[in-house]
Amino acid sequence: MSERRIRVLIAKPGLDGHDRGAKVVARALRDAGMEVIYTGLRQTPEMIAEAALQEDVDVVGLSILSGAHMLLVPRVIELLRANGLGDVGVFIGGIIPEEDIPALMAAGVQLVYGPGTPTDAIVDGIRRFVQSKTATA
Amino acid sequence: MALSEPTRELERSARAEELVEALLEGDRRALARTLTHVENGTETGQAALSLLFPRAGNAHLVGVTGSPGTGKSTLVNHLTLHYRQRREGYRPKRVAVVAVDPSSPFSGGAVLGDRVRMRDLSGDPDVFIRSMANRGALGGLARSTAAVVQVLDAAGYELIFIETVGAGQSEVDVARLAHTTLVVEAPGLGDDIQAIKAGILEIADVLVINKADRPGVENTERALHSMLELARPSMNLFRDPHCAEPEGTPAISMLEGEPARGWKPPILRTVAIFKTGVEAVAAAIDEHRAYLRETGEWKRRERARIRAEVDALLQAMLVSRWRETVAPERLERVLARLMDREISPNQAVELLLSDDMRGIGR
Numbered sequence: 432m433s434e435r436r437i438r439v440l441i442a443k444p445g446l447d448g449h450d451r452g453a454k455v456v457a458r459a460l461r462d463a464g465m466e467v468i469y470t471g472l473r474q475t476p477e478m479i480a481e482a483a484l485q486e487d488v489d490v491v492g493l494s495i496l497s498g499a500h501m502l503l504v505p506r507v508i509e510l511l512r513a514n515g516l517g518d519v520g521v522f523i524g525g526i527i528p529e530e531d532i533p534a535l536m537a538a539g540v541q542l543v544y545g546p547g548t549p550t551d552a553i554v555d556g557i558r559r560f561v562q563s564k565t566a567t568a
Numbered sequence: 569m570a571l572s573e574p575t576r577e578l579e580r581s582a583r584a585e586e587l588v589e590a591l592l593e594g595d596r597r598a599l600a601r602t603l604t605h606v607e608n609g610t611e612t613g614q615a616a617l618s619l620l621f622p623r624a625g626n627a628h629l630v631g632v633t634g635s636p637g638t639g640k641s642t643l644v645n646h647l648t649l650h651y652r653q654r655r656e657g658y659r660p661k662r663v664a665v666v667a668v669d670p671s672s673p674f675s676g677g678a679v680l681g682d683r684v685r686m687r688d689l690s691g692d693p694d695v696f697i698r699s700m701a702n703r704g705a706l707g708g709l710a711r712s713t714a715a716v717v718q719v720l721d722a723a724g725y726e727l728i729f730i731e732t733v734g735a736g737q738s739e740v741d742v743a744r745l746a747h748t749t750l751v752v753e754a755p756g757l758g759d760d761i762q763a764i765k766a767g768i769l770e771i772a773d774v775l776v777i778n779k780a781d782r783p784g785v786e787n788t789e790r791a792l793h794s795m796l797e798l799a800r801p802s803m804n805l806f807r808d809p810h811c812a813e814p815e816g817t818p819a820i821s822m823l824e825g826e827p828a829r830g831w832k833p834p835i836l837r838t839v840a841i842f843k844t845g846v847e848a849v850a851a852a853i854d855e856h857r858a859y860l861r862e863t864g865e866w867k868r869r870e871r872a873r874i875r876a877e878v879d880a881l882l883q884a885m886l887v888s889r890w891r892e893t894v895a896p897e898r899l900e901r902v903l904a905r906l907m908d909r910e911i912s913p914n915q916a917v918e919l920l921l922s923d924d925m926r927g928i929g930r
Contacts, residue, residue, distance in 0.1 A: 434608055434609060434703065435608045436608075436676070436677070436701070436703075438604075457679050458679065460677065461672060461675065461677035461678055461679045462672070462674075462675045462677060463675065463677060464675045464676045464677040465677045466671075466677060466678045466680060466701045467677070467678065467679045467680065468680045468683060468699050469679050469680065469681045469683070469684065470683050470684060470687075471681075471683070471684035471687070474687075475690075477690070477691060478687065478690040478691070481690055481691065482683060482690070482697075484596060484597060484600055485596070485600055485696055485697055485698055486600070486698065486699060487600035487601055487603065487604045514597065515597045516597070
C-alpha cells in the first residue's frame with residue numbers, strides 16, 4: 432500500500448513575469464514521475480516557505496530571471512530554516528552569473544542550473560539529492 | 569543497523585505519537601509530515617490515524633467538484649477568504665483546503681496547480697492548503713484523501729474544502745466524503761440532455777454557475793432548473809460506480825436508510841474572480857450545514873461514510889491476508905490453467921478460495 436513520490440515545489444520569486452522555464456521544468460519533473468506543486472508567478476519568499484511547509488516537499492526549485500537572486504534566494508533559505516525545513520533541497524534555475532554561484536552555494540543552494548541545461552540533468556540532480564537525504568535519515 | 573521487528577514497531581508508534589502530539593499543539597510542520605505519512609500509507613501514518621480518529625468528526629467537510637476550468641480553485645480561494653474575514657457577530661473559522669489534481673497515467677508524476685489560484689490565502693496561519701495527486705484513483709479524489717481530511721479535522725480545522733480533480737460525469741466519490749457538495753458549472757458546457765444524465769449533477773447540494781458574466785448563462789441555468797424539477801432522485805441509494813462488487817455481496821449504498829426530504833439544491837450564479845456571488849454560496853453552505861444538523865442527516869451521512877470506509881479496509885485486508893496464505897507457485901499454476909483457457913477467471917477464483925478454505929493451500 433505504501434507509495435512514496437518525490438515532491439517538488441516550483442516557484443517564481445520576485446517580479447519577473449517569465450514562467451516558461453519554470454513550466455518546462457515542472458513538466459519534465461512530472462514526466463520523471465515526481466509530484467510537482469506549481470505556485471506560479473510573483474511569489475514572496477514568505478509564500479514559498481509557507482507552501483514548502485504545508486506541502487512537505489523534498490525540494491524547492493526557484494526560477495529567477497530578474498537578477499534579484501542574491502536578495503531572494505538567501506531569504507527563502509533563511510525562512511525555510513526558520514520553519515524547520517533545513518533539510519529541504521533548494522535548486523535554482525534562470526539567469527545566474529557565474530560569479531554569484533559560489534555565494535549561493537555557500538548560502539545553502541544545492542545546485543544552480545543555467546539556460547540550456549538538459550532537463551534530464553535537473554531530474555538527475557533532484558533524484559540524487561533525495562536519495563542521499565533518505566540514506567542519511 | 570538492522571533492528572528487530574518489535575523494536576522497529578515500537579519506534580514507529582513512538583514516531584507517530586510524537587507527530588500527533590506536536591500537531592495537536594498546532595505544529596504545522598508536524599501536521600504536514602503526518603499528512604505525507606498518511607498519503608503514502610506508511611505504518612507511521614496508519615498509527616497516527618488511529619491516534620487521531622477519536623479527535624476527528626467535528627469539521628464541516630465541503631466538496632467542490634466540476635469540469636476542468638470552471639473555476640473551482642478560484643471559488644475556493646474566495647470562499648476561504650469569506651470564512652476568514654472578521655465580521656460583526658462572526659468568529660472566523662479555521663479553514664483547510666485539500667486540492668486534488670490528476671497523476672499522469674504514464675509516469676505517475678503530477679503537476680499540482682491549484683495553489684496558483686489560492687495565493688490570497690498565503691500568510692494566514694489558520695489556513696492550511698495541501699495539494700494531492702490522485703495517484704491513479706478514478707473517482708475524482710485520491711485513495712488517501714479521506715484519511716488526509718481526517719487528520720486536518722483532528723488538527724482542529726473547522727471547515728475543510730475538498731477540491732476534486734476536474735471532474736467529468738462520474739467522479740462522484742466526493743459526495744460520499746463531504747457533508748456538503750458544491751458542483752461548479754460554467755456557461756456553454758452542455759445542453760439540457762447533459763443535465764438529465766446520471767452522475768455528477770445528482771450529487772450537488774449546491775449548484776454554482778461560475779463565470780456567469782459569460783453568454784449562455786440563462787441556458788445553463790434553465791437546464792439546471794429543469795433538471796431539478798424533473799426529479800429529485802433518490803440519489804442517496806446508488807451503488808459506488810467504481811467498485812464493481814462480485815455477485816452476492818450486499819449493495820453498499822452510499823447513504824443508508826431513507827434520505828431526509830426537504831433540501832432543494834439552490835442554483836447560484838457567481839463570477840469568482842470578481843468575488844461576485846461568493847457570499848450567497850457561503851450562505852448556502854451554512855444553510856445546508858444547519859439543515860443536515862437539524863434533520864439528523866449529518867449523522868446518517870457520517871455513519872454511511874464510516875461504514876463504507878470499514879468495508880473498503882476490510883476488503884483490502886482480507887485480500888492481503890489471503891495472499892499471505894497462498895503459495896505463489898499455486899497462484900502461478902492456476903494462472904497457467906487460465907492462460908490455457910482450461911478454466912475461467914470465475915472458476916479460478918473459486919478454486920483458489922476453496923482450496924485455501926480446506927487448508928490445502930500448499
